[in-house]
Amino acid sequence: MRAALLRYAPLLLVALAWEAAPRLGLVRPDALPPLSAVAHAWVGLLASGDLVRQGLSSLENLVAGLGLGIVVGVALGILMAWYRPVEMLVNPLVRILYPLPRSALIPVMILWLGLGAASKIASVFLGCLLPVVLSAYNGARGVDQVLVWSALAAGASRRRVLWEVVLPAAMPEILAGVRNALALSFILLVAAEFLIGQRGLGYLISFLGEGGVYDAMFAGVVTVSAVGFFADRLYLMLMGWMLRWRE
Amino acid sequence: MAGMKALRHGLLRWVSILALLAAWEIVARAHVVSAFLLPAFSTVMARLAGDVISGELLPGIGLTLYRALAGFSLAAAAGVAVGILIARSPLARWFLDPLVSIGLPMPKIAFLPVFILWFGVFDTAKILMAAFSAVFPVIVASWAAAEGVERAMLWSALSLGAGRRQLLWEIALPAALPQIFTGLQVALPIALIVEIVSEMAMGGEGIGGTIIMQMRFADSPGVFSGIVAIAVVGSILVKAMELIRRRLLVWHPEAAR
Numbered sequence: 368m369r370a371a372l373l374r375y376a377p378l379l380l381v382a383l384a385w386e387a388a389p390r391l392g393l394v395r396p397d398a399l400p401p402l403s404a405v406a407h408a409w410v411g412l413l414a415s416g417d418l419v420r421q422g423l424s425s426l427e428n429l430v431a432g433l434g435l436g437i438v439v440g441v442a443l444g445i446l447m448a449w450y451r452p453v454e455m456l457v458n459p460l461v462r463i464l465y466p467l468p469r470s471a472l473i474p475v476m477i478l479w480l481g482l483g484a485a486s487k488i489a490s491v492f493l494g495c496l497l498p499v500v501l502s503a504y505n506g507a508r509g510v511d512q513v514l515v516w517s518a519l520a521a522g523a524s525r526r527r528v529l530w531e532v533v534l535p536a537a538m539p540e541i542l543a544g545v546r547n548a549l550a551l552s553f554i555l556l557v558a559a560e561f562l563i564g565q566r567g568l569g570y571l572i573s574f575l576g577e578g579g580v581y582d583a584m585f586a587g588v589v590t591v592s593a594v595g596f597f598a599d600r601l602y603l604m605l606m607g608w609m610l611r612w613r614e
Numbered sequence: 615m616a617g618m619k620a621l622r623h624g625l626l627r628w629v630s631i632l633a634l635l636a637a638w639e640i641v642a643r644a645h646v647v648s649a650f651l652l653p654a655f656s657t658v659m660a661r662l663a664g665d666v667i668s669g670e671l672l673p674g675i676g677l678t679l680y681r682a683l684a685g686f687s688l689a690a691a692a693g694v695a696v697g698i699l700i701a702r703s704p705l706a707r708w709f710l711d712p713l714v715s716i717g718l719p720m721p722k723i724a725f726l727p728v729f730i731l732w733f734g735v736f737d738t739a740k741i742l743m744a745a746f747s748a749v750f751p752v753i754v755a756s757w758a759a760a761e762g763v764e765r766a767m768l769w770s771a772l773s774l775g776a777g778r779r780q781l782l783w784e785i786a787l788p789a790a791l792p793q794i795f796t797g798l799q800v801a802l803p804i805a806l807i808v809e810i811v812s813e814m815a816m817g818g819e820g821i822g823g824t825i826i827m828q829m830r831f832a833d834s835p836g837v838f839s840g841i842v843a844i845a846v847v848g849s850i851l852v853k854a855m856e857l858i859r860r861r862l863l864v865w866h867p868e869a870a871r
Contacts, residue, residue: 377709378716398732459627460634466848468807471822471841473814474829478837479651553721558811561726562826569724573815576727584727591724592716599719 400582409586417571418590424566425556428484432491433552437545440496444503445537448510449529461500469494469551473559487559487567494555495548502544506537539613542606549602553595568594653835662839675843678820681737682809685744686802693749693801694794697756698786714753722747723808726815735816740809747808748801755797759790792866799855806848 382402389396400408412418447454447461472493476486510533518528560569568591575584635655641647642654649657665671699706700714726743733739763786771785813822821840828836 373708375712377712380709381713455626456630459630463631463849464845466803466852467841467845468803468810468848470807470811470814471825471844473811474825474837475841477829478832478834550719550721554723554807554811557721557723557726558815561811561815572724572727576731581731584731588724588728592720595721595724596716596719 397579397581400585404582405585405589408580408582409590412571412583412586418568418587421566421568421571422590422594424484425560425568428487428567429491429552429556432488432556433495433548435488435492436495436548436552437499439492440499440544440548441503441541443496444500444505444541445507445529445533447500447504448507448537449533454504457500458504461497461504465497465501469497469555470558473555473562476559477563482563482565484566486563487556490559491552491555494551498547498551499541499544502540502547503537506540506544507533509540510536539610542609546599546602546606549598550595553591553598557591650832650834653838657835658838658842661835662842665836665839671839671843674819674821674824675847678809678813678822678844679847681740681813681820682744682806685741685809686748686798686805688741688745689748689752689801689805690798692745693752693797694756696749697753697758697794697797698760698782698790700753700757701760710753714750714757718750718754722750723811726812729812730816735818740812740816740820743812744805744809748805751800751804752794752797755800756790756794759793759797760786762793763789788865792863792868795859795862799859802851802855803848806851810844 385399386402388394389399389401396404409418443453443457447457469490473486473490476489476493480486480489514532514536515528518532519525523531556567557569560567561573564570564574568587572584572587572591575581575587638652639655642649642652642657653661662671696706696710700710701707725746729739729743729746733742767789768781768785771781776785809820810822813820814826817823817826821844825837825840828834828840
């Protein structure tokens with residue numbers, strides 16, 4: 368208990384400073400509303416249903432884009448490692464597209480899919496895809512060939528080897544790639560929501576900011592940050608659980 | 615024979631890229647989709663060349679690059695300093711460890727409206743936004759790197775009469791450099807991604823703002839040529855970081871690979 372208190376004391380100090388600075392007149396309260404005002408605004412956003420409604424919209428688009436990115440990315444990465452023609456076809460494209468700052472694709476998605484959920488999902492999907500492809504490809508390529516040969520020699524079909532040897536062996540690297548993709552998906556979703564508007568927490572934050580409702584805007588920023596932080600923590604736990612078979 | 619094989623492999627690498635570009639051109643010219651949704655590759659390249667010659671493109675690209683690199687440099691300097699400070703000072707570690715472990719996975723992009731509120735919509739806000747987004751990976755990498763420097767190496771240097779300043783600049787920093795550099799290589803693309811988002815959201819000059827304007831005016835060749843230009847800039851930056859790494863770490867075993 369005391370150890371935890373000592374560890375998290377800095378956060379408490381920051382919270383205190385946040386409360387005190389505007390109250391003591393060190394910063395203007397409209398540039399940084401006191402923490403208590405932000406907390407009050409947060410309760411207001413929650414009670415009005417805005418936070419839940421926009422949060423659910425964000426969550427839906429994030430899960431759809433990230434989920435699609437993981438499924439397609441893992442499949443593509445493993446196929447690249449497993450079938451030479453796929454590798455020769457896809458690898459150069461991956462390499463040439465990888466350095467493209469993914470946020471630049473949001474306007475194209477808006478041109479193609481309009482101002483709506485589809486553009487947000489597609490932006491998240493494209494942002495997550497390449498890191499997952501590369502991690503699955505590297506993971507599957509790094510599989511010990513002896514394992515593959517023994518499984519084949521023991522009479523396993525190629526498909527079974529793929530599912531039962533290659534995929535599990537590539538799993539640690541895939542999971543690390545997905546963690547990067549998770550962080551990227553938040554960036555792209557919030558960016559797309561800023562630009563497309565209409566719905567989502569990113570839209571809520573920028574709407575409140577433009578309207579000058581700064582305590583509520585800060586409440587939204589804190590919410591998105593907290594969701595991103597806890598999503599990462601949750602993912603780390605999931606990762607530990609999925610890799611529990613490793614020594 | 616080995617040369618032939620390498621050459622064939624090199625050519626094969628381009629086949630799929632050329633095939634994709636050809637498919638793009640054919641699909642666009644056959645009007646499978648409207649020219650508005652997908653302008654032909656040749657149209658996009660002609661537009662790109664035109665914008666370069668007319669002098670419309672390069673100042674914008676230069677501005678974006680300047681902001682992204684300024685933000686990245688701030689993040690690099692602050693991140694390395696803070697990371698080393700955390701590794702060396704128990705007080706700094708006590709205070710910053712929880713803040714960094716929250717800041718690293720947090721989606722920093724959500725702070726964009728806060729940066730607009732505090733710093734306006736001009737260079738300062740855009741540069742600081744990129745720096746804020748890129749600084750955490752640098753802190754964590756520098757911290758881990760400084761922790762990882764072998765004690766034995768530091769002790770030998772001390773016993774040979776190195777001063778504390780020398781110890782930091784001539785022993786600890788070079789030993790920590792490979793890992794710090796890995797952090798920088800993570801941070802640079804983040805700075806560029808966030809810079810472009812900031813420009814798109816805040817408007818003004820710079821390639822991000824330009825692309826959004828072109829999108830609003832339904833100028834799709836403009837949008838696509840902007841993206842091609844950003845892609846080229848991104849590739850050059852990634853390659854440049856690899857080259858600098860090889861240059862800086864010539865003495866390191868990794869360079870021999």
